[in-house]
Structure formats: structure tokens, C-alpha cells
Amino acid sequence: MSASILRCTVCDPFRTFKSAEQERRHRLEYHAESFTVAIAAKSGLLETVVVNQVDGVFKCQICETSLTTKTGCRKHLKNNLCTTGKDNNQDPPELTLPAVTLPKRQDIPPLPEPRQQPETRAFNNTVLYSYGELHASTNKKRKTLGIVESLGIEPISIKDALATRSYVELSDEVCELLNRDWQFSPHLCYAPALILAGCLLVNSKNGQAVIANTVEAYGRQKTVDIHREPFVVQKDHPATASLPPSIKTSYRKVWPVTVPTIVGKRLIIGTKSFDALITSSLRFDKVVEPCIGASTPSLVLTDGSHSLATKIFLDTEHLEIGLKMAESKDTWSISSSDLLYQLRQVKTKFFDVSTFYLCRASSFFADNHPCQPYTIFNLTSFDQAHSGDGVAASNLFHTIACDVIQDGSRAVLKRERVQQLRVRCADQGIISNEFDGILTLFGDDSSLPILGNPVLNKFLENLASQLLPYIAKAIKTVAKLIEKEFVSPAV
Secondary structure, eight states: OOOOOEEESSSSSOEEESSHHHHHHHHHHHSOSEEEEEEEOTTSSEEEEEEEEETTEEEOTTTOOEESSHHHHHHHHHTTOOOSSSOTTOOOOOOOOOOOOOOOOBOOOOOOOOOOOOHHHHHHHHHHHHTTOTTSOHHHHHHHHHHHHHHTOEEOOHHHHHTTSOEEEOOHHHHHHHTSOTTTOGGGGTHHHHHHTTOEEEETTTOOEEEEEEEEEEESSTTTOTTOOOOOEETTEEOOOOSOOSSOOSBTTBEEEEEEETTEEEEEEEOSSEEEEEEEEEESSSOOOOEESSOOTTSOOOSHHHHHHEEEEEEHHHHHHHHHHHHOTTOOSSOSSOGGGGBOOOOSOTTSGGGGOBOEEEOSTTOSGGGSOOOTTTGGGOTTOOSSHHHHHHHHHHHHHHHHHHHGGGOEEEHHHHHHHHTTSOTTSHHHHHHHHHHHHHTTOSEEESTTOHHHHHHHHHHHHHTHHHHHHHHHHHHHHHHHHHOOEEO
16 A cells, blocks of 8 residues: 655645655744744844744845745844845844833832831941941940940931932833833843832831842743743642732732742742842841842732732832833843843853843942842952852853853853863862863863853853852852941941
């Protein structure tokens, strides 16, 4: 019996195939409804373009050239083969979006009255906090309080510092901006972090209030950010996530929430397009040490009622700059200063360009880099570490980040640089073994591609996990420096 002949009924005339696999490949190549391709934008980083098939052909979104196959269109875009007079590095067309007007200015909102501690104790705590001795020994505390009393020095409170700034409550227009789709407006991944950095979150239900000193923005879907928040079901129940619920909320599709994880309780401001993870915060309704890192135990929104009761007030200066930033399609970072401090605290997936998005911003008070949380990319700047395996590993990530920011998809890791860092490691250690593993990947080559290299990524992820104790040590100094920025003695 002869084998049945398969044919494509879409093609004219019909095309025939000897196997189902041939037919499947043909349909994917010639008749796919759409596909995505990453192309190099002006920034040097990769941008994702969605190509749809129209009337049997794939059309280039830049020069409108028609191509019949998916492979041909992909090569056309990736190799910048556009034939019109348009800029070959032009980003894909985007939606025309309405401008956002600045809300009316207002002062820091009054806080509801929480349960108060005795006045003398509160004053003493503020004094000790001002001098960084809130957790000093009893004798040390008494000595400091005695000196302050004898000299007639009064501390400046955190509220006094905040009073030097202007704040506005989050408006519907800004909420709309924060929910715009990153897939079609990739430049909008930068402005949200800046707009929310320095914002005040005030829980009107219990009077707890914090300033978000550092904010990291993560895209909501994996097509725009490989580090998006996962949505999982545990024991037949969806795990808590930051996606705004399907109820009427205080702010349109903007939801402040605490998400419990194995590493702690994360304070997040979620929208449909992204989640903003607060990695540095400070309570200003009472004296509490700053929270540095992914966990924010000082302000826990325990359930939906606390999220609904939480008001969000934006720093006016940050909002103004953020709105202007959102209008520019050429934006590729939040600021031209301290670029490595705009990288987020990621520790995996170094093969993907979104790992290197510059989507972290800090408040006016934490704008200087010593007041910002350390990551594997900027740990090399920690002044109290000068040698050792951790320093070598942090220098490697510093090098990789610089290369990707500068060269984008063309970034490479050079063998010579890895060898330089390897000799700074102790022999037979975990970190030195990972360096040795990376060196074996070079073979006869002098460099390795960084992006799209899952084998290199495995070694980098192992190294990143070894840096966690070093980061934990470094962030303790950040907390002290932030305290100094907010609260200092005044004569």
C-alpha cells in the first residue's frame, strides 16, 4: 500500500509532502500567524518585535518589505536589511499614548494616630537613632543621652526631613501610565521605578507608614522580562501575587501588597504591566531600623483590607522627571549616573538581556550610591572589601554588566579577564572551581558571548549564590548611611 500524500491546502497550487514533519515545518515557515524576533535597538540592547502575517506575507515593521517566509523575515530584521531611507536601527512603531498631566501638589498627609509610646521614651529613641546608637549597650545609650542633654542638642526627625519634599497622591492618570503595555512601549520600563522611588505608603488602618527609598521594576510577562513574578498554585490554592485583584481598588489597577516568600515578606506595588519591588524602605511613623533587601518586615500588609487602606503619595520631583522620561522613546536607563546601581538584584538567567535592564531607582534621600542596596553587579564598590574570592567574583559580574550595557547583544567575556580574576582566588575553593569551569569553556577562543549562552550562565548562577553572604554584610552599612541621611543632630 502506498503511503498517503500530505498536502498544504493553503498554498496555491497545493504543495505535497512525504511526511507529517515536513508538512509541520512548512506551515510554521510559511503560514505562522505571528512570531517574535529580538533586534538591536539604538541603545545596543535587544528589543522584541512581534511580526504578524498579513495576506500571506510577513511585513517588516520598519521598511514594510514583504517576505514570504518566517526565516527570511527574521534574517531581514536581525541583519538590518531594510531598503528604505529609514534608520535601520529605528525601534518598531509604537502606540500613540496620551500625555499625563501632573497632579496638584500637596503636603505630606497627616498620619492616623497609632498607639503611642511614652513621650520621654520616644524622644530618647529619636536621639539614639540620630547617632546610630539605637541598639548600643545600655551604658553607651546613657552616656550619649547625657551628652545631648548637657549640650542642649535636639534631633531632627524623619518627618522633618520629609517635610523638605513635596508629595502628591497617586492619580488616575498616573495609574493609567503605570499600566501601559511594555510589550508595545518598551521604553516605559524605566519611568515607573523613578516615579515610585521615594513614594510614601501610609496604611490608614493602623498608622504605619514608610518611604520607599529604592524600587526595582519587573515586567509582568516573560515576553518582556525573564525575571517576571511567577504565578503558581500551591496545594490547589494560587500563591499570593502582586497582580491587582478583580475588585474596586483605591487606585486603578495599582495594588500595594505584601507577598510572602521563602526569603521574607516582600513589599510590592503591583500593576497589570509590572511589579515594583521595594528593596529599601524606612518607617517614618516610629523609630525603626531601615529595611534593606527584598524583605520588608517593618510594613506588612497582612490582607486585602490593609492593601485597600494603604495610600500612595509620590515625590513631586520624581514624578515630574518620570513623566518626561515616559515621553521619550529613546530612553534606555533611568539616569546617566551610577548605571550599575540601576541594575536589579537578580542572581539568575544571565543569558537573557532583560537581566541587565536598568530599572532600579532610589529616592532623593538615597540617591547617592552608598545609600543604595548592593547587588552582585555593584558589590565591587563596597569599600570594606579589598581581596578574597568574593571580591574576584563580584569583579566578574561588574565586568559582565559593563560589557552588556556597552555592547548589548555583541557583549563578550574575555578569557584574559577571567584569568586575571582567577589568580586572585584561593585554590580549591568553591568560587575558584567555578572560575576554572568558565575557563574550560573558552577552548581555543579568546572570548565567549555572554547573552544567549546557557552554559556560561550555569557557572555564573553558581557564583552569584556564593556572593549572598558578602552582600548581606555590605547592606548593613547601607542601613547606617540611610539613617544618617534622614536623621542628623542639629545644634
